[in-house]
Amino acid sequence: MLAVHRQFILPGHRGLHADVTVIPTGELEVNIKEKNNSLKAEFEDLYFFSSGKATDIVCRDPVSHDEVRWQLHMASDDARELAKMIESAEEEFEILMRDL
Template sequence: MLAECRQFVLPGHNELHAEVTVIPTGELEVNIKENNNSLKADFDELYFYSAGKETELVCRDQLGAESVRWHLNLANDDARELAKLIESAEEEYETLMRDL
């Protein structure tokens, strides 16, 4: 069970790069290198909203569904890849817990 790391260029901000780490225990870490900005969320706090050529990744507070903690725009292909990584991590974690 290993964390998966990817680097994405943020659309509309060619100078900004998001380094994303998917941790199989149910966590996502995002580091925007140029801004030295770190974002964290649990998988169940994440929502993907697609619009045109971009997909917005939104982290909502679990207690208040309307409370947005942070959001990030990704290219559609990058968002799909990230969603697949999260799904794979969840499946891997469930399999591991079942086998224990």
């Protein structure tokens, strides 16, 4: 069970790069390199909202689902790739737990 790391270029923000780490135990870490901004979330707190060629990834507060902790604007293709990475990590973790 390994964390998966990927770098994405954020649309609409000249030259901003998001270093994304998907951790199979159910965590996502995002670091915006140019802003030295670190974001963290549990998988179950993430919501994907697509509109055209862009997707907003929203991390909501686990207690008050109306409160947004952070939001990331990504290209839809990149967001789909991230969603697949999260899904694979969840499956990998589930298989590991079943085998124990």
